[in-house]
Amino acid sequence: MEMIDPDNRRSVIEGIEKYGRLSHVGEVRTFTGARRDASGETVNVTVEITDSGMPGDDRWFVMATDDRGRRGGTNGGASLDEALGTVHWEKLDRDDS
Numbered sequence: 001m002e003m004i005d006p007d008n009r010r011s012v013i014e015g016i017e018k019y020g021r022l023s024h025v026g027e028v029r030t031f032t033g034a035r036r037d038a039s040g041e042t043v044n045v046t047v048e049i050t051d052s053g054m055p056g057d058d059r060w061f062v063m064a065t066d067d068r069g070r071r072g073g074t075n076g077g078a079s080l081d082e083a084l085g086t087v088h089w090e091k092l093d094r095d096d097s
Contacts, residue, residue: 009051010053013053026050027050028048028049030048031046032046044067045065045092048062048065049061049084050062058076058077059077060076060077060078060082061083062074064087070094072087072092073087073088
């Protein structure tokens with residue numbers, strides 16, 4: 001039996017899929033920052049970037065969530081540039097009051 005290489009993303013993902021019986025597994029990196037919304041208020045935003053490690057149109061997924069719970073995401077992208085460029089950032093500007 002081949003051992004999982006903890007330094008190889010694909011090996012780790014395959015191990016999780018095998019032992020956890022999961023699908024659509026990816027590695028998530030989290031970033032935070034501040035963003036001025038449409039009303040001019042500065043809000044904190046958490047951006048989660050998921051990399052499936054597999055080439056294809058849906059390798060990268062991005063979800064941005066502000067501290068009010070407003071969320072904007074993407075349907076995925078073949079590159080990180082594509083995924084970040086298609087996030088629905090405008091959803092972080094909506095007024096839910």
